[in-house]
Amino acid sequence: MKTTLVSLLAAVLCVEQAYPFMCYVCQEQESKKDCMTISMCAEEDKYCVTVSDKVGTDPNKPKYVISKMCSPTCPATSQQQNQTDQVVSCCEKPLCNVNGASSKQSSSGVMFLAVLASITYILARGL
Known part of the structure; x- marks a missing residue:
């Protein structure tokens, strides 16, 4: 059983090395809690980007929508x-x-904590 768990951990870490870049992704969400989807990025992507667009007109209660994505480049800050x-x-x-x-x-x-939590759950359940 322990050999299987160690093998699983090694496999997960190898997968991370094969696809080392992941970002949170979402499109025009009103809350950060709705932007928690993880996506593997393309090989050419080197950045995780977050865009907050102001959509409300009330200056006392600004309203924003949030988009997150993978990107091969970081948008130029001078343009923004x-x-x-x-x-x-x-x-x-x-x-x-x-x-x-x-x-x-x-x-x-994050990956280590997830694997550790999974192993702990499996051992606690006696699977």
Whole structure:
């Protein structure tokens, strides 16, 4: 049983190396909690991008929609400065756009915790 679990862990880590880049993706969601879908990026993608577009007109209660995606390039910040109704952020680590570009999570840590939780569940259930 332990050999199977170790083999499974090794396989998961190898898959991560074969497809090392993942980002959160969504299109025009009103809440960050609705932008938690993980997607494997294409080989040429090097960035996770978060775009917040202002859609509300009330200055006291600004309303935004959030889109997240993989991208081969990071949008030029100089182009975005002229668009005050849109904020674009990008980052270069897997799953780093969980809360925009400021997150420092790495996919290795997230993957390790997920595998550890799975192994603990399996052992607790006696499967």
